[in-house]
Amino acid sequence: MNQQGIGDKIDSLLGELERAEAVSFDLGTPELPEGDALKELVAMGAAIVPHLLSRMGEDTPKKRVAHIARVLRALEDRRALEPLLAVRTRFERVEGKDAWDYAVIGQCNLAIEALRRSEGPR
Numbered sequence: 001m002n003q004q005g006i007g008d009k010i011d012s013l014l015g016e017l018e019r020a021e022a023v024s025f026d027l028g029t030p031e032l033p034e035g036d037a038l039k040e041l042v043a044m045g046a047a048i049v050p051h052l053l054s055r056m057g058e059d060t061p062k063k064r065v066a067h068i069a070r071v072l073r074a075l076e077d078r079r080a081l082e083p084l085l086a087v088r089t090r091f092e093r094v095e096g097k098d099a100w101d102y103a104v105i106g107q108c109n110l111a112i113e114a115l116r117r118s119e120g121p122r
Contacts, residue, residue, distance in 0.1 A: 001117045010044075010051050013037040017067040032070055046077045053083045062100035066107045073111035076118040083113070084108050
């Protein structure tokens, strides 16, 4: 599959994740559901990390950013560490956070912790 095809596949799978119904904790922060789209993204391996990182910009919907952070955590590729730190900082600075801001921060925290423990590529 060429780079455009990979990017389209990633976007399609991320769209599936976004459309899935989130389950909320008692505190109101969304719990991201498991699903085939998540498994497919993880199965694509570390080759998709640059594509995922390029999709975490300022204009990316919060829900998508949370799912991307979750995929990056599962991939355990240390190239994602610095970008995840930057995304977490960006969302920590948001005034009047909503549940999805907290979901992004939480997913970034989990991914950062996992990446710091991992021995994956740097």
